[in-house]
Amino acid sequence: MQIDQDTVVSLDVQLADVHGNLIQQSAEAVQYLHGGYDGIFPLVEDALHGKAPGEHIEVRLEPEDAFGQYDAELVQLAERAQLPPELAVGMQVEQEGGPENELLVYTVTDIAVDQVVLDGNHPLAGVALVFACTVVAVREATAGEIERGYADGDSTGPLITVVE
Numbered sequence: 463m464q465i466d467q468d469t470v471v472s473l474d475v476q477l478a479d480v481h482g483n484l485i486q487q488s489a490e491a492v493q494y495l496h497g498g499y500d501g502i503f504p505l506v507e508d509a510l511h512g513k514a515p516g517e518h519i520e521v522r523l524e525p526e527d528a529f530g531q532y533d534a535e536l537v538q539l540a541e542r543a544q545l546p547p548e549l550a551v552g553m554q555v556e557q558e559g560g561p562e563n564e565l566l567v568y569t570v571t572d573i574a575v576d577q578v579v580l581d582g583n584h585p586l587a588g589v590a591l592v593f594a595c596t597v598v599a600v601r602e603a604t605a606g607e608i609e610r611g612y613a614d615g616d617s618t619g620p621l622i623t624v625v626e
Contacts, residue, residue, distance in 0.1 A: 467497040470613040472599040493615035532588030
């Protein structure tokens with residue numbers, strides 16, 4: 463079966479920077495619902511359309527095609543007393559913000575005695591990436607998956623692991 467609208471696609475994925483440094487790889491096959499449901503980067507979805515199990519693709523993603531450009535306005539200072547005592551650099555915290563006061567995820571990048579630097583950018587913002595994958599399986603999506611807009615296997619746990 464080939465990848466087409468409303469199919470569930472399973473992929474083995476590797477994500478690297480443009481210099482070939484491995485950033486992430488899937489611990490198990492990653493599934494997404496194909497056909498414009500925003501389950502994968504649009505350029506990758508376009509490249510996968512019509513592929514079959516066993517086929518491999520590599521797509522270069524500029525920052526605007528992946529996690530966006532780095533935005534210095536998303537970096538802010540917060541009072542140390544407003545955050546949990548066990549705070550450490552690299553931890554992520556949620557705070558209300560943005561135009562609609564939604565919950566935003568910030569990464570702690572520096573801690574001083576009375577202030578903390580919080581970065582609201584995705585850790586890969588501003589980075590050009592190479593998304594490489596091999597199609598493991600393709601199947602027809604169920605009516606429920608199409609209605610929900612994602613494959614049943616999308617929320618089974620951490621599918622991408624960071625390579626140290």
